[in-house]
Amino acid sequence: MTREQIAQVVKDIINDILPDGDCSNINPEQKLREQLELDSMDFLDIVMEIRKRYRVEIPEPDYPRLATLNSCVDYLEPKLKDK
Amino acid sequence: MKTNRIVITGMGLTAPNGGNPSEFRANILSGIVRFQIIELRYIGKVIAGVCSFNPSKYQNKKEVRAGTRAGSIGIYCAQEALVDSMIEVNESNKSRIGTYIGITEHGNVETENEIANIANYNYDVRFWNHYHNPRTVANNPAGEITVNTGITGPHYCIGAACAAGNMGIIQGAQQLLLGEVDIAIAGGVSESIHTFGIFAGFKSQNALAWHEDANKASRPFDIGRNGIVVSEGGAAFILERLSDAKKRNARIYAEIAGWANNSDGTSYVLPNPERQAECMALAIKNSGISPEDISLINTHATATKAGDIQECEAVRKVFSAAKKHPFVNNTKGFIGHAMGAAGALELAANIPSFSDGIIHPCHNIDKLDPECELPGLLAGEKAIRSPSEIKFILNNSFGMLGINSSLIVKKFDE
Numbered sequence: 496m497t498r499e500q501i502a503q504v505v506k507d508i509i510n511d512i513l514p515d516g517d518c519s520n521i522n523p524e525q526k527l528r529e530q531l532e533l534d535s536m537d538f539l540d541i542v543m544e545i546r547k548r549y550r551v552e553i554p555e556p557d558y559p560r561l562a563t564l565n566s567c568v569d570y571l572e573p574k575l576k577d578k
Numbered sequence: 579m580k581t582n583r584i585v586i587t588g589m590g591l592t593a594p595n596g597g598n599p600s601e602f603r604a605n606i607l608s609g610i611v612r613f614q615i616i617e618l619r620y621i622g623k624v625i626a627g628v629c630s631f632n633p634s635k636y637q638n639k640k641e642v643r644a645g646t647r648a649g650s651i652g653i654y655c656a657q658e659a660l661v662d663s664m665i666e667v668n669e670s671n672k673s674r675i676g677t678y679i680g681i682t683e684h685g686n687v688e689t690e691n692e693i694a695n696i697a698n699y700n701y702d703v704r705f706w707n708h709y710h711n712p713r714t715v716a717n718n719p720a721g722e723i724t725v726n727t728g729i730t731g732p733h734y735c736i737g738a739a740c741a742a743g744n745m746g747i748i749q750g751a752q753q754l755l756l757g758e759v760d761i762a763i764a765g766g767v768s769e770s771i772h773t774f775g776i777f778a779g780f781k782s783q784n785a786l787a788w789h790e791d792a793n794k795a796s797r798p799f800d801i802g803r804n805g806i807v808v809s810e811g812g813a814a815f816i817l818e819r820l821s822d823a824k825k826r827n828a829r830i831y832a833e834i835a836g837w838a839n840n841s842d843g844t845s846y847v848l849p850n851p852e853r854q855a856e857c858m859a860l861a862i863k864n865s866g867i868s869p870e871d872i873s874l875i876n877t878h879a880t881a882t883k884a885g886d887i888q889e890c891e892a893v894r895k896v897f898s899a900a901k902k903h904p905f906v907n908n909t910k911g912f913i914g915h916a917m918g919a920a921g922a923l924e925l926a927a928n929i930p931s932f933s934d935g936i937i938h939p940c941h942n943i944d945k946l947d948p949e950c951e952l953p954g955l956l957a958g959e960k961a962i963r964s965p966s967e968i969k970f971i972l973n974n975s976f977g978m979l980g981i982n983s984s985l986i987v988k989k990f991d992e
Contacts, residue, residue, distance in 0.1 A: 514640035536644070539708045547705060 496575045498568050504575075505567045508544045512537050523564040545571070549578050584751045585990060587828040588663025588816030590655040591926050593913050594627030594809050598658065602923075603930045606912050606938050607960065613792040613807055613914060618774040619694060625787060625795045626771040627809025627914040637726060646688060646713050647769035647810065649722030651919075652679055655814035656723045656763045663816035663828060665761060667727050676759035677720045677733035678749040679814075680742025680766030682918035682977065684735065685714035686773040719767050731759050739977025740878070741839065742766045743813065743921025744985045748837045750817045760822055767812035768917035776917075780806055783847065785882045796915070797942035798879035798908045799886055799950040799957065806880050807914035813922035832929050835970060835988035836865030842980025849885055854892035854982050858972065861984035862896070869900040871970050872986070874937055875954075876924050878974040879908035880915050887949045889974065894952065903953040904972070905961055911941025921975030921983065928971050932989040935965035965989075 496504070502523070510517045514532050521530050528534075538561065542553045551574045553561070560570040589599045595612045596602030605612075616626045633642050633650040636657040642650060656677070660667065667675065692710055699705040712718070720733040732753070738745040743766030750764025770776045780786040787805040789795035796807035823830055838860035842850035862869055875893060879886050897903060909924040916923050931937050939956035946957050973985045 512640065512643075514638040536708065537640070543705070543708070547699075552704075 496578050498572060501568045501571050501575055502564060504548075505564060505571070508541055509533070511544070512540045521564060526562050527564065549575060551575065582755060583820035584754050584817055584834040585820050585823050586815050586831040586834070586929070586987070587818050587823050588659040588665065589813065589831065589926055589929070590658025590660070590662055591811070591813040591923060592629040592631040592651060592654055593811045593916065593923050594629055595913060597629070597631045599926055599930070602927060606909070606927055607936060609912075609941060611793040611912050611941065613795060615792050616771065618777060619690075621774045621777050621781070624777045625789070625792045625807050627807060627811065627916065628771065629810050641722075641726060644709050645722050646718055647772055648681065648684060648719040648767050651767045651769060651810065651812040652719035652723045652814070653726045655765060655767065655812040656727065659763060659814040659816050660727070665816060667729055671761065672728055673730045674760040675729045675731045676750065676753050676762045677723050677729060677731070678736060678746050678753065678762060678764045679720040679723070680736045680738055680744070680746030680918050680922065681716075681719065682739050682742050682768060682770060683776070684716060684718055686775050687769050688713040690773050690775065723763065738983070739979060739981050740880070740915065740917055740920055741975040741977040741981045741983040742918040743923065743925070744837070744973060744975040744983040745839065745921070747815060747817070747834070747922060747925070747985060748839065748983065750815070751834045751837070754817055754819055760818070762817040763814050764817050765812065765814040765922035766918040766920070768810050768919045770917045771808050771810045776808055780808070787881060794942055796881055796911050798877070798881040798910050799940055799947055799955070800943045801945045801947045803881040803883070803886070803947070805882055807910075809914035809916040811913065811916040811919040811923055813919055813926045815922065830990045832932055832987040833990050835867070835986040837861050837983065837985045838864055839981065839983040842982065844980055847978055849888045849976060850980055851888040851892040851895065853980065854889060854974070854976060855895035857982040858892065858896045858974065858984045861972065861986050865970070865986045865988070867970060869897050870902040872904040872972050873968045873970055874905045874907065874928060874931060875972045876928050876974065877906060877908040878920075878976045879910055881910060886947065889976070890950045890952055905937045906952050906955045907938055908940050909938070911943070921973060921985070924975075925971075925973045925985065925987065928973070929987065931968045931971065933965055935963045935968060937961040937963070937968070
């Protein structure tokens with residue numbers, strides 16, 4: 496998957512999880528939780544959805560690396576490059 | 579028994595044939611039934627009562643996703659009841675509102691769903707949903723109501739098998755009398771149609787209804803009845819002390835006159851008419867009235883062979899010596915057995931009799947079982963009386979493990 500595809504996947508997952516609204520126009524450099532109504536339970540849902548869709552495991556110590564959209568893509572790129 | 583009077587000032591409900599009290603009442607009086615044939619894992623096609631309310635009316639999509647069907651039903655009913663009562667949850671009252679929701683069971687649906695989910699992943703529990711525990715704790719639907727509304731007073735569920743709808747209302751009244759809260763959201767909910775286990779359990783007991791025409795499947799007191807139609811649904815009432823209701827000029831639907839609950843102490847499943855009769859008699863005594871004061875008995879009547887006959891036997895024991903016989907009906911012919919919601923929904927179905935004077939009949943009795951014959955039984959046609967003649971309604975709800983509840987509501991009179 497390309498970086499653009501990974502970013503879209505993350506946005507699609509977040510859109511499913513958000514209480515309302517959508518995240519199409521978020522700032523990719525700004526922390527997701529500063530822009531969106533997401534709590535720590537929602538992050539567990541994001542991690543679960545990535546696990547379900549791509550069998551990619553994200554250990555808890557790595558959760559801070561999912562802080563922004565760009566950092567998500569940076570973190571997931573090597574794991575999803577062959578998917 | 580009571581040192582203060584408790585009144586009903588709001589109602590919210592969802593039933594298979596109605597999403598609010600007036601639609602529900604109108605459809606019952608018109609004989610409109612809306613059962614469906616649904617398909618569940620393992621068991622296949624079953625007849626069920628399915629509700630069509632829109633959860634998004636009061637919940638965002640995260641709440642619907644994270645929560646349970648019972649939670650969504652509870653939230654819908656509670657919010658509708660609050661609107662109906664014209665009570666707004668705010669900073670000054672939110673800690674004085676209690677939420678008491680009866681449930682027959684809870685957690686079967688969510689557990690079955692999670693097991694089916696991890697079956698897709700070779701039973702790898704890393705795919706088990708992290709919301710499983712909040713979804714399955716026994717306070718779930720009551721707790722979801724508080725999360726949704728911001729109510730900070732006490733909340734819990736009353737686990738009481740199929741007596742739970744009545745028991746939720748009784749609990750609310752008791753907490754008001756104790757002064758624990760000023761407003762009670764009280765009733766019952768059920769999501770049981772989403773678990774194959776409930777249907778399979780009734781089927782194993784030869785107590786699951788089937789009919790080629792789904793709408794004719796639930797037929798309490800009919801000689802041809804063959805079991806229960808399981809339904810989802812809920813009903814929530816707003817209860818207040820009369821003094822508080824008067825202060826805010828609330829519309830009053832009815833007064834809680836009294837209640838009783840007891841235990842058979844005899845069987846996991848089989849009813850005990852002696853104890854059911856004692857329960858009804860005690861509720862009448864606790865209400866300070868006599869059997870002849872009862873205008874209407876809404877029987878529990880699930881359409882099982884044993885249950886219907888034994889409840890009729892219990893009614894005869896209590897009312898045979900009465901100079902005037904009450905009307906007798908049941909509501910499950912229209913809505914099936916709504917399990918934890920049954921007592922509350924059936925009360926909501928009958929309360930309008932206080933104002934319109936109409937008593938709805940039983941439904942789907944083509945040929946009355948002679949063992950269910952009772953004086954005053956409305957086997958076919960509704961009864962119409964002057965509203966002033968309808969003074970007390972006795973609502974029976976009984977459940978497994980021999981839990982019996984009889985709740986008596988009274989036409990409100992200053």
